[in-house]
Amino acid sequence: MDDHIRFPIGHFVPQLEFTNEDRRGIIDQIPEFTKTLREVTQHLQDEQLCTPYRTGGWMITQIVHHLADNDMNAYIRFKRALIEEEPLASSYREDLWASLPDYHELLMDDSIQLLEILHKRFLTLLNSLQPDQFKRKLRTEVLGTISLDIALQRFAWHGQHHIAQIKAFTASQGW
Numbered sequence: 001m002d003d004h005i006r007f008p009i010g011h012f013v014p015q016l017e018f019t020n021e022d023r024r025g026i027i028d029q030i031p032e033f034t035k036t037l038r039e040v041t042q043h044l045q046d047e048q049l050c051t052p053y054r055t056g057g058w059m060i061t062q063i064v065h066h067l068a069d070n071d072m073n074a075y076i077r078f079k080r081a082l083i084e085e086e087p088l089a090s091s092y093r094e095d096l097w098a099s100l101p102d103y104h105e106l107l108m109d110d111s112i113q114l115l116e117i118l119h120k121r122f123l124t125l126l127n128s129l130q131p132d133q134f135k136r137k138l139r140t141e142v143l144g145t146i147s148l149d150i151a152l153q154r155f156a157w158h159g160q161h162h163i164a165q166i167k168a169f170t171a172s173q174g175w
Contacts, residue, residue: 053169068111
């Protein structure tokens with residue numbers, strides 16, 4: 001499989017030395033995610049939205065619904081890490097979630113609206129934290145133990161990653 005199609009911005013690589021300015025830069029990106037999602041999808045017809053971005057990949061609508069599910073999970077993991085000592089963050093089978101009826105029956109805009117509200121809550125939380133709170137940790141089955149600084153970086157990368165998939169695919173199709 002062509003990694004460039006699957007990972008158009010590359011694989012996630014955490015920045016280990018992370019300053020308050022770096023953190024602020026990432027937090028300030030969060031409100032742009034849903035604006036950009038709307039911009040890159042608003043002109044697409046239903047048939048285009050239901051086209052997989054690559055062979056064996058998700059449809060654009062599934063990507064957007066996945067972003068809502070992922071960001072809800074990330075928000076909860078983040079909150080747990082603030083009140084628990086290195087909680088084990090649950091994982092989920094993204095591929096199976098994408099096969100459930102809500103991914104096929106709900107309008108994509110429902111997930112974008114959910115993201116807007118969720119990001120508003122997440123931003124309220126993030127903006128209230130002290131720098132030392134971002135050093136708190138959580139454990140994941142895939143990444144092992146990570147700080148909230150790394151979780152925040154991954155959160156931003158994940159949104160950018162899927163938006164880049166949609167942009168690259170629509171551009172390649174001339175849409």
